[in-house]
Amino acid sequence: MYQIEKSVNNLDFFVTLFSMKKILLLSDTHGFIDEKILKYVPLADEVWHAGDIGDLAVTDTIQKLKPLRAVYGNIDDAKARTEFPLNNRFLCENVDVWITHIGGYPDKYNPTIREEILTNPPKLFICGHSHILKVQFDKKLNLLHMNPGAAGIYGFHQMRTMLRFEIDGDKIQNLEIIELGKK
Secondary structure, X not given: OOOOOOOHHHHHHHHHHXXXXXXXXXXXXXXXXXXXXXXXXXXXXXXXXXXXXXXHHHHHHXXXXXXXXXXXXXXXXXXXXXHOOOEEEEEEOOEEEEEEOOOEEOXXXXXXXXXXXXXXXXXXXXXXXXXXXXXXXXXXXXXXXXXXXXXXXXXXXXXXXXXXXXXXXXXXXXXXXXXXXXX
16 A cells, blocks of 8 residues: 655656556548547547548547547538637647648648748647658657548548557657558
């Protein structure tokens, strides 16, 4: 049995100990959500969607289960564009995160965000759009780039994918690729 003393230092320790966030990252659902996606949602602390939601029923379903951060994509309608931003930049733990739908890749960032990312890079840059799962480190900007591929069934991709990882303080760790099967 452990004795817990009442002190600010111990409370700070326990807050730090239990503040790690488990993130489920998906994109390009194009209006499709199924049990294969939903079985991972309860295992996350937050779900992030990198655009091309397709139908707000997707995000409404997720939001009933877990907190959601999302951006709209190029196929999303005015309703989605009213509910979600084009760019979502925020702090998760001590990690500066930037999510946008069409972001490009290291050395080939989208012209609409290139100047900002070069002058004020986040630690974690997330985009969707390509339907290609890709995780790579940008050495020039010292940032981690993630694209979870496509979780939906529409598009040229063959395998439906998502990513899962943890943010603990300023660390991004335990990255896992989730394959949802062929579309």
